[in-house]
Amino acid sequence: MAHVVVLGAGLGGMPAAFELRAALRPAHSVTVINAIDRFQFVPSNPWLAVGWRDRDSITLPIGPALAKKGIAFIAQAATRIDAEGQAVELADGQRVPYDYLVIATGPRLAFEEVPGSGPLAGGHTQSICTTDHAAQALEVYERFVGDPGPAIIGALPGASCFGPAYEFTFIFSRDLQKKRLRHKVPITFVTAEPYIGHLGLGGVGDSKSMLESELRNHDVKWICNARVTKVEAGKMFVTELDDMGQVKREHELPFKYSMMLPAFKGVDAVAGVEGLCNPRGFVLIDEHQRSKKYRSIFAAGVCVAIPPVEATPVATGAPKTGYMIESMVSAIVENIAAELDGRPATAKATWNAVCLADMGNTGAAFVALPQLPPRNVNWFKKGKWVHLAKIAFEKYFLYKMKTGHSEPFYEKTVMHALGITRLIGR
Numbered sequence: 001m002a003h004v005v006v007l008g009a010g011l012g013g014m015p016a017a018f019e020l021r022a023a024l025r026p027a028h029s030v031t032v033i034n035a036i037d038r039f040q041f042v043p044s045n046p047w048l049a050v051g052w053r054d055r056d057s058i059t060l061p062i063g064p065a066l067a068k069k070g071i072a073f074i075a076q077a078a079t080r081i082d083a084e085g086q087a088v089e090l091a092d093g094q095r096v097p098y099d100y101l102v103i104a105t106g107p108r109l110a111f112e113e114v115p116g117s118g119p120l121a122g123g124h125t126q127s128i129c130t131t132d133h134a135a136q137a138l139e140v141y142e143r144f145v146g147d148p149g150p151a152i153i154g155a156l157p158g159a160s161c162f163g164p165a166y167e168f169t170f171i172f173s174r175d176l177q178k179k180r181l182r183h184k185v186p187i188t189f190v191t192a193e194p195y196i197g198h199l200g201l202g203g204v205g206d207s208k209s210m211l212e213s214e215l216r217n218h219d220v221k222w223i224c225n226a227r228v229t230k231v232e233a234g235k236m237f238v239t240e241l242d243d244m245g246q247v248k249r250e251h252e253l254p255f256k257y258s259m260m261l262p263a264f265k266g267v268d269a270v271a272g273v274e275g276l277c278n279p280r281g282f283v284l285i286d287e288h289q290r291s292k293k294y295r296s297i298f299a300a301g302v303c304v305a306i307p308p309v310e311a312t313p314v315a316t317g318a319p320k321t322g323y324m325i326e327s328m329v330s331a332i333v334e335n336i337a338a339e340l341d342g343r344p345a346t347a348k349a350t351w352n353a354v355c356l357a358d359m360g361n362t363g364a365a366f367v368a369l370p371q372l373p374p375r376n377v378n379w380f381k382k383g384k385w386v387h388l389a390k391i392a393f394e395k396y397f398l399y400k401m402k403t404g405h406s407e408p409f410y411e412k413t414v415m416h417a418l419g420i421t422r423l424i425g426r
Helices: 013-023 042-048 061-067 131-144 163-178 207-217 323-338 384-403 409-417
Strands: 003-006 029-034 038-039 058-062 072-075 078-082 087-090 095-097 100-103 107-109 149-155 187-191 220-225 226-232 235-241 247-254 257-259 264-267 298-300 352-360 365-371 377-382
Touching: 003 072, 013 061, 013 384, 029 061, 038 042, 038 061, 038 247, 042 131, 042 377, 042 384, 058 061, 058 207, 058 384, 061 072, 095 247, 131 257, 149 163, 163 187, 163 207, 163 226, 163 257, 163 352, 187 226, 187 352, 207 220, 207 377, 226 257, 298 384, 323 352, 365 384
Parallel strands: 003 029, 003 100, 029 072, 100 298, 149 187, 149 257, 187 220
Antiparallel strands: 038 058, 078 087, 087 095, 107 264, 226 235, 235 247, 352 365, 365 377
């Protein structure tokens, strides 16, 4: 019988494994491969980075959760995908054959594209892209509050995930207010976006004016069309472009704390497969989430190639939000199940976007149906209810991963009532 391998155990990989196990006959097997042995709820990283969460509250062991559903787990990094031979090669020398491979690795963080950026050796900015990075950002932040000064938060050229940068800006400001230190910390938001609220999506509803207003209310200055060229200890070099892509101004910005989201690329094991990816290492897929070259490979999440919504003076990418990823996963599962039952693969993901962003004591939510324009639904709202909803969603999603239910009946019922579905025509 068939062996389905899921590469990655994040917001796409874990739900994929649970949905596959529920959809496939018992004779088929499912194995998850992931470099580390804990699931990380990445949307909570901004809270971890200021001490509002601890690591244990937003992570959980992968192996036991999968074992409850009869899913095998290998905690090893993948070093190579042998697409022709249908196998994944691991760091410990194992070779894991597959009949179908679901790639849900997430991205490689391309800090090397801006010299001096990133939290690794030689870098001077922090990150909230992983739990380890957020924990390190907290350590730096705790030292910073003892000797505060200017802060820079934002997104580097080529970034595609702008929401967490805004979210962290407001959470960072709110925590400093609680510590009675906000008056000592001038904050500048530096972003590759052509305007505030672009979000890599060409804006969503009234996102531009609402986010500009929030930044003003939090006394945050901003620089858009910002091409960060290098970072030194305590200084960021930024070339600001105009709307025509011409140099408008050169900035040398001092800082004592900085968190900058990087551009993404495909992870090495995926990017190295001939014909699988675009030049940045993202998987090229058809409308059914299948590789355009290898029929046994499907992909979901940040690792998928999606063209930018529009050309911008400084390069920006299109984000892949949580519900959009889950819709990709559901399409993959239905298509693999159909083929194993001798039916054609016809399921298509809606790529609907539903996003909750916390702002410390309030929040902003947007719904874009579908995520890429033109859209049937396009709105952006703000309120205390979003802050509470984000907290509830964190608990709910971790509960789903612990129990192995990707989309319980009540969730599906509520989403359908709102006109939000995972699959086209469902």
